[in-house]
Amino acid sequence: MLDDETPVLDNHLHLDPDNHRGIDAVRDFARLGGTHLLVVNKPSWHLGVEAETGEDFRAVFERTIEIVDEASSELDGRAWPVLGVHPGLITRLVDDRGFSPDEARDLMQAGIDVAAEYVESGEALALKSGRPHYEVDDDVWAASNAVMRRAFERGAELDCAVQLHAEASEDMTEVTDWAEEAGLPSDRVVKHYASGRLEGPIPSVMSEKDRLETAAERGEPFLMETDYIDDPDRPGAVLGPKTVPRRVRWLLENGRDEAVRIAHVETPERVYGIDTEATLERA
Template sequence: MEELGTPVLDDHLHLDPEHGRGLDAVRDFARLGGTHLLVVNKPSWLLGVEPDAGADFRPVFETTLDVVERASEILPGRAWPVLGVHPGLVSKLVDERGLSPEEAGDLMRAGLDEAAGFVRDGDALALKSGRPHYDVSEAVWEASNEVMRHAFSLGADLGCAVQLHTEAAEDLTEVAEWAEERGLPSHRVVKHYAGGTLAGPTPSVMSEKDRLETAAESGAPFLMETDFVDDPDRPGAVLGPKTVPRRVRWLLDEGHGEAVERAHVETPQRVYGIDTRATLSR
């Protein structure tokens, strides 16, 4: 097992022990020097869940809690669950099941309320929400924004971060302002799949060298992720579980030790309140 001399956190990936690589992906991550994971539940429809009420999301969340517990036994540090409702669900509910955008929004908010219960009980670290990254009708867009704003209200009540899946953007100041208006500090809003710079939320930067170089040189807080989807039908998507440790080594070799500290120690503490050093067991 490689030692990189620093905690190494992948801020956003999925694990599916039933259909995908599951814990083998965790072993690959740890073998290359990875120490900590934030594991986001897979979209409900990929686990065969067709929700009619908030409680119907529970099996999706419980699957994630179970794999996180087993991943933590493998890692030198630990894993944490991030639970929520994928914003793409709105299209499935409206286009495939015939719900109105408002009805779809109600169901998605109920799912977020269910996820919030796990955070409240100390079983999950953060929430996941957002809005579609593709073109949708005005009504669906507004319903999606209402769902996201509800996630911010929950995050404010719980004192937890909210990860967002959104369109590609370098400026999400308006979204960060919506969070602030609801009492959630904008730095606790995390844009997953971010580029190297972002106005508003904290960027969780896709671990490609050009994006990371930009983030490292910016001096601003950032996180690193792969968005590994653990889907056997898409084996290379998006980046593999070995990528973050490999990119950390590359950043260290390039003289970006301060940026590594920022991404894997300082920003996780600032955003999630987690101590990646204190949680290293070996």
């Protein structure tokens, strides 16, 4: 176990409340010393929602908030929801459902607007958006960027962070320039599934040792994540819920106390305005 003073935050994972491990995954995380979670809603179609209007996303967000409440009761810290529209939805809408890129953009922006309502009411901590991490045609790319920029606008209005699902890159300063144009500071933009080095957004580093070593060496703000997807068809996909506590222990054993403090105390405060120490009550 980790010591009683160390908050351990997984900045990006998914929980499937109905079809897979759900709260059992949270118990695994907590058993190894994990204390805080940012739970991102699963892609809407994974929860059986084929949205026609922005309001249709509400069921996805409500179900996510419910499992986050359950997760908090299992943790010595707490969990928070991050809500939004997965950027891969645009491909599903255009290729499978016959939407034009502009129609898909409008629907996804409407979904972001509904997610923003939960942030405004205090039921969610941050927004999730982004753009496809695979090749798409120019019209779909432009529509995706417009959805992401809507998320930045709403984040600026609400003074909340935006987590991005996007292509692999070590320089996304163009994206943070867009955020700042909308009034959202660059340190409120988080690139999920990041490597240890990134210009522009705050990297949410996949908790593999080589990536974490790079992030620790830099001494810059970063977060740690697993992107655990809780999918019964892909049980080993991405990293398991025990990974972040294990990697925190490994960092501490290797004298990386400062990196642990940056990732689990200082950066969460800077990006989300959350206090992982004040919200930690270990038994």
